Amino acid sequence: MEGAVPAWAHEPPEIRSPDPGWRESARAESVRLAVVLGPWLVDGVEHIGSTAVPDLPAKPVVDLMASVGDPDVVAREAAAELAADGWCAVPPERDGRPWRRFFVKPDASGVHRVAHLHLLPAGHPRWYAQLAFRDTLRRDPGLTARYAALKRCLATRHAGDREAYTRAKSDFVAEVLGRSDRSGP
Template sequence: MRKVEVLNYDRQWSTAFEVEAQKLKRVFKDNMIVIFHIGSTSVPGLKAKPIIDILPVVKDIAEVDDYLIEMNALGYEARGENGIRGRRYFQKGHDNRTHHLHFFAKDNKEIIRHLAFRDYLRTHPLEAERYCALKESLAIKHSTDIHAYIEGKNAYVKKVEQKALVWFERFGNLHQHRF
């Protein structure tokens, strides 16, 4: 069972994202449109589990499956859609995960959901503080049960996502994220 650990923000998370993004661009070449750093490690100042979440946007999601050998060589394990239709999910590190990849095709609505949540937390520090407090308390309560930790965040995340999507549509750079 993986230990649930929420750490202080580390500026190196941004660097770790950039390093991995360059590797992915070399693998996926012309199919790659853009790569986003998402999740808690992408929000400056937010405490997080030290796992870098990356959202590559591709032209053709089916082509991602053609690169399993290259992804294995980079240390990734393919997990298919892993519960989200139209996604290709990969994880790096088995017991000590370091990266999660969430590939989506350019027209998938999940992209905006992830970007809205990230950008909302980046621009709403009080919401980020509430989220941080919840994650810290859940990490203490469920230090050896990642599933309980995730379930404990679920209702709060869904509530914030709804606010974030409305905010993103009104104030976010939605036009900037059209592919």
């Protein structure tokens, strides 16, 4: 993602009906990432986010999270192979989340995101929080329905600002995490 900001960086948050194909896409990407990131993986690759929750409307972007020893080392040493698979590294200063290294996989047009890769250091609290959020929603259809309604409302309210959409969900996420056990192993 050097130089000009790519079109997918400004893609608005569009919520779509649940698609069973998201699970298969996540599985295929996870298998490939396990090979590419294998030398550095600690706790594997996990499908997270809304596409990982059955019956939850979502942006059609599969979120994957990989637990590694040092995300900076992995981002540097696996860069060429990730790029060959279509992954674009987002510079840490643009991502604004110093605890991870972030990659986006756009579609062939370069306009739409199809997947995200979050590289997290092994044992990071965010790893456990992401899994706890996903698993709590998977277990509670009522909570999932509330989240679906919120997402649709916020996607309309923040149609031109993907980051504002994400920030606006934070109170709900905190509420869900307050109900879950995210202590880790």
